[in-house]
Amino acid sequence: MRILVTGGAGFIGSHLCERLLNDGNTVYCWDNFNDYYDPNLKRKNLASALKNPRFFLFEQDILDLPALHNFFENHHPKLSCIWLQGQESVLRYNSRFCTNK
Ligand SMILES: NC(=O)c1ccc[n+]([C@@H]2O[C@H](COP(=O)([O-])OP(=O)(O)OC[C@H]3O[C@@H](n4cnc5c(N)ncnc54)[C@H](O)[C@@H]3O)[C@@H](O)[C@H]2O)c1
Numbered sequence: 303m304r305i306l307v308t309g310g311a312g313f314i315g316s317h318l319c320e321r322l323l324n325d326g327n328t329v330y331c332w333d334n335f336n337d338y339y340d341p342n343l344k345r346k347n348l349a350s351a352l353k354n355p356r357f358f359l360f361e362q363d364i365l366d367l368p369a370l371h372n373f374f375e376n377h378h379p380k381l382s383c384i385w386l387q388g389q390e391s392v393l394r395y396n397s398r399f400c401t402n403k
């Protein structure tokens with residue numbers, strides 16, 4: 303499967319990305335590496351995933367709607383989405399582009 307994980311560099315997201323990769327999926331990780339806590343920890347979280355050719359990091363804010371729209375235009379259909387961070391982007395895009403509604 304191809305799976306989008308938002309907030310994918312965080313505590314939960316990075317473990318989830320690892321698990322999804324280990325299960326053979328392609329993972330698109332979106333994270334803006336905000337400074338709520340040390341962003342370097344988030345980079346360390348992804349150190350292993352970044353070596354995997356099925357892992358794609360989008361270092362962008364999930365609220366950047368033009369960038370998100372562009373992503374969906376290029377990566378749907380058959381895309382599952384896990385929104386650990388999302389705010390209104392979830393409402394706007396999930397039903398339109400994600401297979402898991
Ligand atoms: N950890 C827990 O025990 C727990 C419990 C209940 C719910 N949650 C929820 O699960 C989610 C993930 O938790 P976590 O512990 O992994 O948090 P975390 O802070 O470690 O990870 C969140 C990630 O989202 C990224 N992020 C935040 N806003 C973003 C934006 N606008 N665009 C792109 N990326 C953005 C951050 O940079 C961070 O890497 C959160 O919504 C949290 O509220 C966590």
